[in-house]
Amino acid sequence: MGSPRAVRVFGVLLKSRNPDLVFLSETLVDSKVMKDLAVKFGFANSFEVDRVGRGGGLALMWKKSVACQVMDSSSNHINVHVMDDISISWKLTCFYGFPKRTHRQASWDFLRSLSNNVNIPWCIFGDFNDMLYAEDKKGRHLHPQALLDGFRSAIEDCNLSEIPLTGGNYTWEKSKGKEDWV
Structure with a gap:
């Protein structure tokens, strides 16, 4: 911005x-x-x-x-308590995963810690800087299977489910129209 x-x-x-x-x-x-x-x-x-x-x-x-109350935050997340029109209370986590691959385990562990003691409906979205499946990427350099498995394991441990993407096939692009398009 x-x-x-x-x-x-x-x-x-x-x-x-x-x-x-x-x-x-x-x-x-x-x-x-x-x-x-x-x-x-x-x-x-x-x-x-x-x-x-x-x-x-x-x-x-x-x-x-929108009735929101910020619960806590860090450089990687903002947790909000949301109350909607029909008095349903839920937790929203806006997440930003560590961008460096060497810190992915820390992202997954942090995600797991955020899921602890959640006793109301929970929605988490943002930039996880990770992927669940190899098909989620097109372009140079395959995504390492260990990273796919680790992120998928964290998602499962948190009892989260993916919301299907509508619109385009990808949420991020680099070098569109060029030979090294990702």
Whole structure:
């Protein structure tokens, strides 16, 4: 969100989808910038986690119609207690997995720790920086089977299930249209 182009594209996306709640990971800006953007785009509430060095940064923005209470956070997550219109209480975790492969076990263990003592419905989404299946990637370098197995094991240990993707086949692309497209 550090460039005018990113802010414009974000604004167009918000206008076309009109979400009640938005989570951003790798904002690459400090919390004041994100707080200002939340106001600019009509979100009554927001919670930000500052970037660390040149990377990271999380932001959760929600409209007045959504009742959220931030429970806790770190540079890798924001936990929120949500109460909907019909008095159903649930937990939302906005997750950002460690990007370095050498830290994936720490991501999986952290995910498991977040699942402890959850006694209400729980939804977790975000950027896990991981994949469940080899077919989830197209392009150079196969994803190591040990990483696929480790992430899948963490998902199973947390009793989570994948929400099917609608729209495109992938959630991230790099070098589209080039020989090294991933």
